[in-house]
Amino acid sequence: MVSLVLRRGLTTMASLKKANKVVCIGRNYADHITELNSARPKQPFFFQKPTTSILLPGQGNVIRPKGVDLHYEVELALVIGKEVKDLDAADEKGALDAIESYALSIDMTARNAQNEAKKKGLPWDISKGFDTFLPISKVIPKSAIPDPHKIELYLKVNDQVRQNDSTELMLFRIPRILSDISKVMTLLPGDIVLTGTPKGVGPVVPGETMYAGIKVDGKELEEAKMAVG
């Protein structure tokens, strides 16, 4: 009984804030790598955002720290439903079974701070980790996304479409992503995994609003709709 209740609770909105950790894949779409003049990774790499960066729907706007060149990166988020450790990259069923539900997310990035960290060989945590730097949508039930590698992510700034690509374009697919992460750090129920951003990242300035969403077979998912200032 208790475990049933816990399991259900996991997919409620507030529970997104109870993630043990948020792990994000970098450079997972070829055209995004090109636009940032980055090197194409031979294997997935990842970083963490603190759970204190999570901004739930209705919690207000992203807070822009002084002097920060704030960039958006729209990404499909996986909400993990079970412990995942040393997952085999070939285990597609195991990977999909580990997903409890989905969400849409925006990996807000202090691009100037990140560029400086990259140049100096320093960690990315500051540039990725400010409070409110992870706006996230409502939880999307697993059944609403029959194939996570075949959905369309979009992000507009005001009425301008800036990002709009299919998750088909991921360089490393979800089984490989979960495999690589879980060979380093065990994933726990409630953990959130960001799967990388397609091309079109750029700045968002005060007064602008980001609208983001997911389309499945051309149809907009209600739960994924985001509007964040």
Place this chain on the structure above:
Amino acid sequence: MVSLVLRRGLTTMASLKKANKVVCIGRNYADHITELNSARPKQPFFFQKPTTSILLPGQGNVIRPKGVDLHYEVELALVIGKEVKDLDAADEKGALDAIESYALSIDMTARNAQNEAKKKGLPWDISKGFDTFLPISKVIPKSAIPDPHKIELYLKVNDQVRQNDSTELMLFRIPRILSDISKVMTLLPGDIVLTGTPKGVGPVVPGETMYAGIKVDGKELEEAKMAVG
């Protein structure tokens, strides 16, 4: 009543594993910066270790991933007792009040992976974040450390002393550390902050045991004693 119970629970050993996040200061002792040929930071920088890297006393040995050049870094850990946000660096009382208790910790590092990440401008999370990469001592009651900037940290590998320095040598002291972190990411009760490692870091190979501890006025603290393979 409830909050009293929660507050007490916070300092129990298992509760260390319930930290929301672990935030670690890099390059906080001058001689350690020199030994790694690193640049001296103009301000504190920090990175996260996942809570899944925590290895409690009695939980066994550090697991060495294949091909990893495993290094120890002994560090004083702060266990946070209250929410800390935008702390003023001059607020010494606020900083010390935010500390619930202490622990000793070893920031295990895959040095070869970290060096490669630095060279490529990639995040440090993989090199710092493997399961078991954060052995930690029992909780040290706050009263046992009257001045956290005046204790001696040591680490031996087998019977060889490798690290042995006073926390007086920190470049950035605890108020500045907590201020800088809390201006990026809010610290929550239970969070753990690692304050940097003194000189003497180096490799530990299978079969060797790390012994670490804290001396206050030359007297060994029982709770801080660690022995990890």
